[in-house]
Amino acid sequence: AQSxxxxxxxxxxxxGASLELRCNYSYGATPYxxxxxxxxxxxxxxxxxxxxxxxxxxxIKGFExxxxxxxxxxxxxxxxxxxxxxxxxxxxxxxxxxxxxxxxGGGTRVLVKP
Amino acid sequence: xxxxxxxxTHLIKTRGQQVTLRCSSQSGHNTVSWYQQALxxxxxxxxxxxxxxxxxxxxxxxxxxxxxxxNYSSELNVNALELDDSALYLCASSTRTxxxxxxxxxxxxxxxxx
Numbered sequence: 001a002q003s004x005x006x007x008x009x010x011x012x013x014x015x016g017a018s019l020e021l022r023c024n025y026s027y028g029a030t031p032y033x034x035x036x037x038x039x040x041x042x043x044x045x046x047x048x049x050x051x052x053x054x055x056x057x058x059x060i061k062g063f064e065x066x067x068x069x070x071x072x073x074x075x076x077x078x079x080x081x082x083x084x085x086x087x088x089x090x091x092x093x094x095x096x097x098x099x100x101x102x103x104x105g106g107g108t109r110v111l112v113k114p
Numbered sequence: 115x116x117x118x119x120x121x122x123t124h125l126i127k128t129r130g131q132q133v134t135l136r137c138s139s140q141s142g143h144n145t146v147s148w149y150q151q152a153l154x155x156x157x158x159x160x161x162x163x164x165x166x167x168x169x170x171x172x173x174x175x176x177x178x179x180x181x182x183x184x185n186y187s188s189e190l191n192v193n194a195l196e197l198d199d200s201a202l203y204l205c206a207s208s209t210r211t212x213x214x215x216x217x218x219x220x221x222x223x224x225x226x227x228x
Contacts, residue, residue, distance in 0.1 A: 034216060036219075043204060043219040043222050044204065044219040045219075046218070090156050090157070092156075099162060100162075101147065101159050101162055101170050102159065102217060103159070105156050106155060107156050
């Protein structure tokens, strides 16, 4: 069965510092991988996605993620965090073969210190 | 393009009641998925509709049911509400084209069961 693990429930980072959020997945088929962001009381906004090809993926708001098949990981990074990046971040895995049904991790809440 | 819209945004029900949540999919999308997000958790897949047929279901009891209409909008119905049904219910639309598997989420309907 597929699963997604986000080991860090909370991360606190200073504004201007770098950020890395970890994601590990277990999936039988060739996965599609996603990172979504959710601000309080809001729905989910797609940050970036990996389907195939280049394993370093660029997204919106200055985020990037790297797919490492050997480690079953898809970690999200941002070189310099802004206060507006405070939110909850979800990693998700799915596949076209599975009809694009996504399995989400439990999320990582990011707090940004001034 | 028109995004995914959900209604109502908030509602309060009592145990044993029934609720209907509505979703209008993004223009050009023929697939609608519903997710339940309990407080502090990641979204969990309820079911998906494609061309008005249920196309996959997560680990939810039969009292969770749905419909998709010819215009691809959708309803989620929950009968015999329980306290644990309190959650944010997210609707997401997508297409069934390989390589374009991202879901576009609405802002959700927050259900409170008392």
